[in-house]
Amino acid sequence: MPRKSLHPSPTGRPAFDLAKFLETRTAAVNAALDRFLPSEQTKPATIHRAMRYSLFAGGKRMRPALVLAAATACGGRESDALPLACAVECIHTYSLVHDDLPAMDNDDFRRGKLTNHKVFGEGIAVLAGDALLTQAFEIAAQAKGWPRYSHRDLILEIAKASGSLQLIAGQVADLEGEGKKTSAAQLKYIHERKTSALLCCSARLGGMSAKCSPAQIAALTDFGYHVGLAFQVIDDILDVTQTSEKLGKTAGKDTKAQKATYPSIVGLEKSRKIAEELTARAFAALRVFKGKAVALEALAEFLLKREC
Amino acid sequence: MPRKSLHPSPTGRPAFDLAKFLETRTAAVNAALDRFLPSEQTKPATIHRAMRYSLFAGGKRMRPALVLAAATACGGRESDALPLACAVECIHTYSLVHDDLPAMDNDDFRRGKLTNHKVFGEGIAVLAGDALLTQAFEIAAQAKGWPRYSHRDLILEIAKASGSLQLIAGQVADLEGEGKKTSAAQLKYIHERKTSALLCCSARLGGMSAKCSPAQIAALTDFGYHVGLAFQVIDDILDVTQTSEKLGKTAGKDTKAQKATYPSIVGLEKSRKIAEELTARAFAALRVFKGKAVALEALAEFLLKREC
Numbered sequence: 001m002p003r004k005s006l007h008p009s010p011t012g013r014p015a016f017d018l019a020k021f022l023e024t025r026t027a028a029v030n031a032a033l034d035r036f037l038p039s040e041q042t043k044p045a046t047i048h049r050a051m052r053y054s055l056f057a058g059g060k061r062m063r064p065a066l067v068l069a070a071a072t073a074c075g076g077r078e079s080d081a082l083p084l085a086c087a088v089e090c091i092h093t094y095s096l097v098h099d100d101l102p103a104m105d106n107d108d109f110r111r112g113k114l115t116n117h118k119v120f121g122e123g124i125a126v127l128a129g130d131a132l133l134t135q136a137f138e139i140a141a142q143a144k145g146w147p148r149y150s151h152r153d154l155i156l157e158i159a160k161a162s163g164s165l166q167l168i169a170g171q172v173a174d175l176e177g178e179g180k181k182t183s184a185a186q187l188k189y190i191h192e193r194k195t196s197a198l199l200c201c202s203a204r205l206g207g208m209s210a211k212c213s214p215a216q217i218a219a220l221t222d223f224g225y226h227v228g229l230a231f232q233v234i235d236d237i238l239d240v241t242q243t244s245e246k247l248g249k250t251a252g253k254d255t256k257a258q259k260a261t262y263p264s265i266v267g268l269e270k271s272r273k274i275a276e277e278l279t280a281r282a283f284a285a286l287r288v289f290k291g292k293a294v295a296l297e298a299l300a301e302f303l304l305k306r307e308c
Numbered sequence: 309m310p311r312k313s314l315h316p317s318p319t320g321r322p323a324f325d326l327a328k329f330l331e332t333r334t335a336a337v338n339a340a341l342d343r344f345l346p347s348e349q350t351k352p353a354t355i356h357r358a359m360r361y362s363l364f365a366g367g368k369r370m371r372p373a374l375v376l377a378a379a380t381a382c383g384g385r386e387s388d389a390l391p392l393a394c395a396v397e398c399i400h401t402y403s404l405v406h407d408d409l410p411a412m413d414n415d416d417f418r419r420g421k422l423t424n425h426k427v428f429g430e431g432i433a434v435l436a437g438d439a440l441l442t443q444a445f446e447i448a449a450q451a452k453g454w455p456r457y458s459h460r461d462l463i464l465e466i467a468k469a470s471g472s473l474q475l476i477a478g479q480v481a482d483l484e485g486e487g488k489k490t491s492a493a494q495l496k497y498i499h500e501r502k503t504s505a506l507l508c509c510s511a512r513l514g515g516m517s518a519k520c521s522p523a524q525i526a527a528l529t530d531f532g533y534h535v536g537l538a539f540q541v542i543d544d545i546l547d548v549t550q551t552s553e554k555l556g557k558t559a560g561k562d563t564k565a566q567k568a569t570y571p572s573i574v575g576l577e578k579s580r581k582i583a584e585e586l587t588a589r590a591f592a593a594l595r596v597f598k599g600k601a602v603a604l605e606a607l608a609e610f611l612l613k614r615e616c
Contacts, residue, residue: 038472044480047472098438103430122411123483126434130406130441131472137445138467141460151459152449159446164346164355164439172352175431 018298022065028078029064030056033086036139050120050128051135055093057111058248062303063088066202066227067209069295070220073286076210083143084154084205087136091162092198094132097125099171105253112248133162149208157208161201170194174259182260188229195235196228203227203296215288222285227300230278234304236261237271242308279304326606330373336386337372338364341394344447358428358436359443363401365419366556370611371396374510374535375517377603378528381594384518391451392462392513395444399470400506402440405433407479413561420556441470457516465516469509478502482567490568496537503543504536511535511604523596530593535608538586542612544569545579550616587612 033055038048064085071081100107100115101122107115117125140158145151161167170193177186203224207217239252240263253259262271282300286293341363346356372393379389408415408423409430415423425433448466453459469475478501485494511532515525547562548571562569570579590608594601 042473044477044484046484047476047480051472094438098434101431101434103434123409124480126406126409126411127476127480127483130402130437131476133438133441134467134471134476137463138471141463141467145458145460150453151463152453155445155449155459155463159442159449163442163446164359165350168355168435168439168442169352172355172432172435175435176352176354 016294016298018295018302021069021295021298022061022302025065025068025078026061028082029061029068029085029089032082033089036083036086036142037135046120046124047127047131050116050124051131053119054097054110054116054128055090055132057113059089059093059111061089062231062299063092063198063202065299066199066224066296067206069293069299070203070206071210072206073220073289073293073296074207074210074212074216075292076206076212080144081206081209083139084209085202087140087143087158088198088202088205090132090136090139091158091167094129094136095162095167095171095198097129097132101125104171104175107250107253109248109250136162143209146208146211148211154205154208157201157205161197166193166197170197177260179258182265184265187260187262187265191229191232192225195232196225199228199231200224219285219288223282223296223300226278226282226285227303230275230282230300231303233262233271233275233278234306236263237268237275238306238308240268248308275304324602324606326603326610329377329603329606330369330610333373333376333386334369336390337369337376337393337397340390341397344391344394344450345443354428354432355435355439358424358432359439361427362405362418362424362436363398363440365421367397367401367419369397370539370607371400371506371510373607374507374532374604375514377601377607378511378514379518380514381528381597381601381604382515382518382520382524383600384514384520388452389514389517391447392517393510395448395451395466396506396510396513398440398444398447399466399475402437402444403470403475403479403506405437405440409433412479412483415558415561417556417558444470451517454516454519456519462513462516465509465513469505474501474505478505485568487566490573492573495568495570495573499537499540500533503540504533507536507539508532527593527596531590531604531608534586534590534593535611538583538590538608539611541570541579541583541586542614544571545576545583546614546616548576556616583612 037052040049040052042048067081067085067088068078071078096110097116099105100110101117108118109115116128120128136158137155140154141151143154170190173190174194200221203220204217207220239261262274279300283297286296345360348357348360350356375389375393375396376386379386404418405424407413408418409425416426417423424436444466445463448462449459451462453462478498481498482502508529511528512525515528544562547560547569570582587608591605594604
């Protein structure tokens with residue numbers, strides 16, 4: 001992975017092994033999710049099979065990785081951050097299950113597998129999404145609370161990032177924008193809410209689990225916001241440049257649905273430039289961690305360079 | 309309202325004015341919900357209009373009334389219970405919005421008005437339900453926490469009652485039972501989850517807001533469970549005996565959808581008897597409150613005698 005341009009390694013610091021980090025943390029998050037969720041045999045089995053089908057469909061666990069990396073950057077323990085990492089992944093997965101419904105994006109494939117409603121039917125898919133959303137709060141409530149960041153703070157953080165002013169607002173604006181002319185400002189509004197809000201929340205939750213300082217939470221907020229925007233610009237670029245097979249979902253969907261995207265508004269080259277600038281700003285936000293945020297840096301760069 | 313059979317008034321205690329109680333508490337809950345929710349003008353306006361459309365569609369606010377009445381029975385302040393009352397009403401409303409979807413019960417009318425998806429479309433109705441569910445946790449986190457019942461306890465209480473083992477489990481079993489032969493035991497399983505769980509949770513949350521004793525929470529659990537079952541048996545009876553106009557929703561739907569109901573399994577007379585027995589058991593649970601649970605008693609009787 002070429003990292004020189006954005007991420008010059010200070011003298012003597014060993015290179016960070018992101019592949020290893022992602023592999024081990026994905027395994028830890030999957031194991032924790034498996035413990036938190038009712039088994040596939042638990043009655044009514046259909047709903048638990050449906051929840052687990054989408055939750056264990058091979059997601060990249062980027063949000064949990066952000067939670068854990070942010071906790072480490074703030075000197076905390078990953079074990080304290082793990083329930084929060086699982087909670088944001090439940091939120092993310094619920095939003096995908098509902099977004100894929102025929103009444104929304106009407107997608108047949110996600111992560112290379114049939115979408116939830118294609119396997120379990122629309123009624124169960126709606127309920128599986130509901131159950132994952134509810135499960136997220138049940139899991140988050142089981143995280144440790146601190147005097148500085150109590151359960152009240154943790155729940156409010158997740159609820160606000162996922163609510164009608166953020167995650168859901170983004171989906172609504174996206175839905176209402178289909179087939180209409182969308183300005184760059186409107187597109188940014190959608191991206192900030194649909195993607196940035198939960199990535200920002202992930203970084204902040206990691207910090208909160210580590211009893212981070214006000215300066216640290218401000219830095220994580222700044223970092224998460226810019227990484228989130230960059231992530232979505234890249235998503236738009238990949239939708240145009242990659243095949244469905246590589247993406248694991250239907251490529252070219254945005255164009256087909258006449259959805260506004262960065263490439264459609266400012267062009268492919270300018271979009272790449274914007275993603276790089278956003279990532280550079282995310283890097284700048286990490287200065288406060290004085291070299292302790294290596295995992296966050298590597299994640300930001302990975303998200304910029306990813307090809308699927 | 310004839311109350312003699314189940315609720316003999318002890319000498320000297322003034323009769324409880326339930327109509328007045330419901331009127332004033334409904335007003336208080338509506339005002340609080342109005343404060344908690346983003347305004348109809350808040351961007352994106354569609355989602356907030358959709359959330360408010362169903363939340364202020366004239367619901368009877370039975371669950372909030374239970375929360376407030378339980379708080380009073382335990383010597384607490386209604387103001388401490390109010391956010392929790394609002395939270396359970398958001399959960400209840402979200403479940404109705406999603407239940408009414410074409411992929412589920414496919415209902416056109418609810419509380420005498422068009423259902424959410426008939427007005428806003430299916431996509432927005434799914435998102436409005438999601439947003440109300442998320443809002444419930446945001447509101448609950450704003451309630452007071454106590455050493456005995458912390459925010460962790462309050463959130464877990466709501467998440468468990470609404471999750472895949474309770475509220476959603478009931479809806480799944482209901483959905484999967486359509487057109488199939490259902491036993492009385494299976495029907496009880498559905499009722500316990502689809503209705504009893506949230507009513508039980510409401511009573512318990514009221515007690516928790518009042519820092520209730522272990523004996524009191526046990527009594528409220530027992531009370532809520534039996535009132536919840538009675539409530540659903542009555543619902544089944546009303547579906548057979550009342551007109552759509554009176555119910556504000558499509559009457560006879562259960563029969564038409566070949567859904568198992570108490571009247572269809574044990575007959576109308578036996579169903580009435582069961583509802584009375586369940587209500588009597590709910591009353592018995594209130595003995596521990598030594599006459600302080602007048603509002604809960606009146607509510608239980610009202611739910612038994614209601615005609616819509």
